[in-house]
Amino acid sequence: MKTANCKNPHTNPTSIKTRFALRFLRAINNLNNNNNSTTPPLNSHSAAADKRKRCRAIRAAAYASMASAVGPNKAWSRAVLRKIRNRMKETIKKSTRAGTATVRESNPRNELSFGQENELRELVPGGEAMDFCRLLNETGHYIQCLRAQVQVMRKILHYSST
């Protein structure tokens, strides 16, 4: 089963995991190099801000490496990459902005399906202008990839913390 799965690299979760891990580690290395060369933290306030900034950078790197590991076949990965590219342009212009994921706090149970659909559209990147069928497809793939991402990140954390 695994060998049959390995024929198509885009649907093989293990290969997506490996590719994501490679890219993510490379990105973290790059971030570390940049941090070491540029920013020695001065006081506590700037250290906290720096920490938040680096945290955001790592998260952005995680999303970006996930999206690039998935490749441009999926709409959500395309949307993530486009968003990150645009944000990089913006950060060159302005300062930083909010994170990639829009975390919605309230989720009233008695909502209509339409509102839920919109919520799902907001959660899945690039899902704003999508057919509902396609949105569900993308949601499935996105869930898979997020799960793989979480697993790999946990693994990396486990490695580096011990």
Place this chain on the structure above:
Amino acid sequence: MDPPLVNEASFIAAANPSSYSLAGLLPFPTGGGGGGLRMGCLGLAVGDGSLEESTATELSGSRGGNGGTKRRRDAGNSFDDGSSKLVSTSSANQDLNESNAKPMKSSGSRDENGGSKTETEAVSGTSIKPVEEKSTPEPPKDYIHVRARRGQATDSHSLAERARREKISERMKILQDLVPGCNKVIGKALVLDEIINYIQSLQRQVEFLSMKLEAVNSRLSPTTEGFPSKDLAAAHTFNPNGMLYGPQTPREYARGSQAEWLHMQIGNGFERAT
């Protein structure tokens, strides 16, 4: 050349003085080609003095006494009546058609009533079907097949809508399998809710993990220069099933889903579905 023509025209007009509709109707059949042609010539010949006469017509429109106005009116009426004749004949034809069509329609409707009993059954079948979903899929399908031949437009729409709905429900089922603890949930809204919550929790986990990674990284930043990325990647490739999970934040969703996730090939299913 003008006077006699004027006389004739006035004569014809005088012959049918009262009702212009009649006068218009008559010249063509009675006067034949000659009258009509002459009148046409008149219309052309009068074109020289049309300014005066047009004023005359405007002035004498109420009176209706002048020859010129009559001529012109006749000419106009003849043309108008030509059209009106056409209209009338067409309307007559319509009447005829209608009168003919009425029995035909009634017979047609009778025929349709004969066949439309089945049609109404089919309609009721389709309208009931989405509610019933998958309880009785087979018998209405035959009706739908028949209906698709009869009324194409609405049927293709409804068929497309039905296909879409089935696709959506199928994908919802796949998602339900994908999201742990979602199998027991019944109802599209609740399933969507679960999916949304699950995605949110995963995104929050990513956020949390990146925070943790940042902390670890900044602490170990000198040593992580020699981060064994290749080795790690190799370990991921060769031993993906042996993935350990960090002791940090085993959230409620990820806990139940590890085993499922490793044995799943839903990616394939999704590719096929598209």
